[in-house]
Amino acid sequence: MSDHAGQGTQSLSRAFATLNAVAAGKSDLASIGKETGTTRSTTHRLVAFLQREGFIRHVEGRGYLLGTRLIELGAAALTQMPLTVVARPILEKLSDETSDTIHLSVRDGDHVIYVDKISGRRGLEMRSRVGLRKPIAVTGTGKAQMLDLGEDEWARLYSLAQTEALGDDRPPPGFLTWSDYLSSMRDFSLSGYTLEIEENEAGIGCVAAPIRDAQGKIIAGLSVASTQPYISRARLIELAPIVQESAAAISRGMGYVR
Amino acid sequence: MSDHAGQGTQSLSRAFATLNAVAAGKSDLASIGKETGTTRSTTHRLVAFLQREGFIRHVEGRGYLLGTRLIELGAAALTQMPLTVVARPILEKLSDETSDTIHLSVRDGDHVIYVDKISGRRGLEMRSRVGLRKPIAVTGTGKAQMLDLGEDEWARLYSLAQTEALGDDRPPPGFLTWSDYLSSMRDFSLSGYTLEIEENEAGIGCVAAPIRDAQGKIIAGLSVASTQPYISRARLIELAPIVQESAAAISRGMGYVR
DNA sequence: CGACGATATTCCACATTATGGGACCTTATC
DNA sequence: GATAAGGTCCCATAATGTGGAATATCGTCG
Structure with a gap:
C-alpha cells in the first residue's frame, strides 16, 4: 500500500x-x-x-x-480516553430513559469512530460497534462534531461521504442533496443538536448533540439511535432536549463551563 | 523492556x-x-x-x-475471531435468562482475555471489560479452559496466579490453598463446569463452562457472573446446567459434534 | 525583558542493521 | 514419487536506522 x-x-x-x-x-x-x-x-x-x-x-x-x-491495546486505548470514563454513567442513564441505542463517538480525521455503545432494548441489534469508522458527514454524532466548522468544510466532508456512499452495494435511502444538507446543517447549528434519518443506513435514525472540553472545543458526539417505527422526525425532535442535556452533563465532566 | x-x-x-x-x-x-x-x-x-x-x-x-x-484494530481483531460472531446471540439469550453478567474469554498464554461481555441488570457494574487479561487459574472461564490439562499444568498455572495475586494491593478473600484448589478442580473436571467465588475479586463469583471446536479442543470459556447476594454456592450450582447448555450450543456452532 | 530548563524536532556521517536471493523443509495433490 | 504451495532459515552485502549534536519552541522565574 x-x-x-x-x-x-x-x-x-x-x-x-x-x-x-x-x-x-x-x-x-x-x-x-x-x-x-x-x-x-x-x-x-x-x-x-x-x-x-x-x-x-x-x-x-x-x-x-x-x-x-490488539484486543488488549484497543481496550487500553479506550480507557486512556478519559471521555469514556466520564461518559459511561451518563450513557447508562440515557439508555434507561430511552430504551434506545446510545452511541458515543470521537472525530478521527474525516471520520468518526465509535468509542462506546449501549444497545437498545427494542429487539433489533444495530450493526454499529465500538471501533467502527464512519464518514463524519452522514452520522448524527459526526454532524454534531461539525457544528462549529465553516460551510466550506461542511462541503468537503459532505462530498467525501458521498464518494464513500457511492461505493456501497446498498446505498442509504435518506442521502440528502447538497442544498438540503446545507440548509439542515444551518438549522442544526442554531438549535445545537443534529438529526440523521436513513442517511447512513436504511431503517436507522438518530438525534445527536456535541460534547465540549474545557476550552469549549467540540471533542465528541453523543446520540440516541433507533430503528424503523421509532425514527419519525417528530419523535427524534422530542428526544433532542434530553440528548442535549446528557451531552452537556458529559461536557461539564470534561471541564466545560457555561 | x-x-x-x-x-x-x-x-x-x-x-x-x-x-x-x-x-x-x-x-x-x-x-x-x-x-x-x-x-x-x-x-x-x-x-x-x-x-x-x-x-x-x-x-x-x-x-x-x-x-x-488501536481501537479500530482491536475491534477488527474481535470480529476476526469467528467465535464472537457465533457466540453473540447465545450470550444475549443467556443474559436475558439470568439477568447476570455474561463473560466470554479465550486463553492467551497463561492468561485469559475477555472477548465479549454483557453487563448484568442487577445494578452494580463489574470492572471487567473486553480486552482485559486475568491469570487463567483464578477466573471461572479460565478454569473451564484448564479442564483438559494435566495436574502438573494446573499446579504451574495456580502458582503463577498466586504470584500475581500477591502483588495486589487488595488480595481476593476467596483465594484457595493448593490442596483445596486441586480437589475442587478434580470435581470440576468430572462435572464439566467450574465455580469461582471471590478467588479473583471480592464480592464476585461465577459459574463457567468450556467451549470446544471441531477437533474437540477447548477454545474458550463462558460464564455467568454476579455480585454479593447472588453468588451463594447453591445458586451458582443451580445455574450450571444452563451455562453448560449455552456453552454446548456455541461449541456446536463452532463445529463440535457429540 | 532575557535567561533558563524542559520539551520537541531536524540534520547528517557512519556502521549496524535489515535485506533478498536462494536453499531447505513440511504437507498436500495428482 | 513428482510437483506444488506454504513456511522457515542462512548469510554476504549495502542500504538502512542510528545517535550525537545543533536548533526550535514553549513556559516561567528572577
Whole structure:
C-alpha cells in the first residue's frame, strides 16, 4: 500500500503495511507479500515478529489473523480516553430513559469512530460497534462534531461521504442533496443538536448533540439511535432536549463551563 | 523492556517497546526513551511514526496516549475471531435468562482475555471489560479452559496466579490453598463446569463452562457472573446446567459434534 | 525583558542493521 | 514419487536506522 512515509522508517512502514494487510483479510504469506511489496523472506520475518508480539496469530486452516494483543491495546486505548470514563454513567442513564441505542463517538480525521455503545432494548441489534469508522458527514454524532466548522468544510466532508456512499452495494435511502444538507446543517447549528434519518443506513435514525472540553472545543458526539417505527422526525425532535442535556452533563465532566 | 527478540528486528522491537511504554502510561519522550533505552532522536522518530499511523496520539497537556487506530484494530481483531460472531446471540439469550453478567474469554498464554461481555441488570457494574487479561487459574472461564490439562499444568498455572495475586494491593478473600484448589478442580473436571467465588475479586463469583471446536479442543470459556447476594454456592450450582447448555450450543456452532 | 530548563524536532556521517536471493523443509495433490 | 504451495532459515552485502549534536519552541522565574 502507501509509502508516503518519513525518513528512516522503511522496516517500520513495512511492518505496519503487513499488519494492515492482515487486517484487510490477507491470510497467507504470499498474498501479504504481494500487498506490501516485500520478498518472501522479509514478509516472513515481519509476520514472525508480529506474531511474537501477539499482534497476529496463526490459526490452523484460516491462516494469519489479527491477534489478541490488539484486543488488549484497543481496550487500553479506550480507557486512556478519559471521555469514556466520564461518559459511561451518563450513557447508562440515557439508555434507561430511552430504551434506545446510545452511541458515543470521537472525530478521527474525516471520520468518526465509535468509542462506546449501549444497545437498545427494542429487539433489533444495530450493526454499529465500538471501533467502527464512519464518514463524519452522514452520522448524527459526526454532524454534531461539525457544528462549529465553516460551510466550506461542511462541503468537503459532505462530498467525501458521498464518494464513500457511492461505493456501497446498498446505498442509504435518506442521502440528502447538497442544498438540503446545507440548509439542515444551518438549522442544526442554531438549535445545537443534529438529526440523521436513513442517511447512513436504511431503517436507522438518530438525534445527536456535541460534547465540549474545557476550552469549549467540540471533542465528541453523543446520540440516541433507533430503528424503523421509532425514527419519525417528530419523535427524534422530542428526544433532542434530553440528548442535549446528557451531552452537556458529559461536557461539564470534561471541564466545560457555561 | 525485554529484548529477547529474533534476528533483524531491532527497529521493530524498539517501535513496539515504544508502544508498550505508552500503553504503560509513559507520556513524554524522555520517560518513553528511558523505558525503551533509546536516544532522544530515535525515540522521537519512532513516536512520530507511530503517531502518523494513528497508534499514538498527542493530547495537549496529557502527552502521548494510545491512538484511535488501536481501537479500530482491536475491534477488527474481535470480529476476526469467528467465535464472537457465533457466540453473540447465545450470550444475549443467556443474559436475558439470568439477568447476570455474561463473560466470554479465550486463553492467551497463561492468561485469559475477555472477548465479549454483557453487563448484568442487577445494578452494580463489574470492572471487567473486553480486552482485559486475568491469570487463567483464578477466573471461572479460565478454569473451564484448564479442564483438559494435566495436574502438573494446573499446579504451574495456580502458582503463577498466586504470584500475581500477591502483588495486589487488595488480595481476593476467596483465594484457595493448593490442596483445596486441586480437589475442587478434580470435581470440576468430572462435572464439566467450574465455580469461582471471590478467588479473583471480592464480592464476585461465577459459574463457567468450556467451549470446544471441531477437533474437540477447548477454545474458550463462558460464564455467568454476579455480585454479593447472588453468588451463594447453591445458586451458582443451580445455574450450571444452563451455562453448560449455552456453552454446548456455541461449541456446536463452532463445529463440535457429540 | 532575557535567561533558563524542559520539551520537541531536524540534520547528517557512519556502521549496524535489515535485506533478498536462494536453499531447505513440511504437507498436500495428482 | 513428482510437483506444488506454504513456511522457515542462512548469510554476504549495502542500504538502512542510528545517535550525537545543533536548533526550535514553549513556559516561567528572577
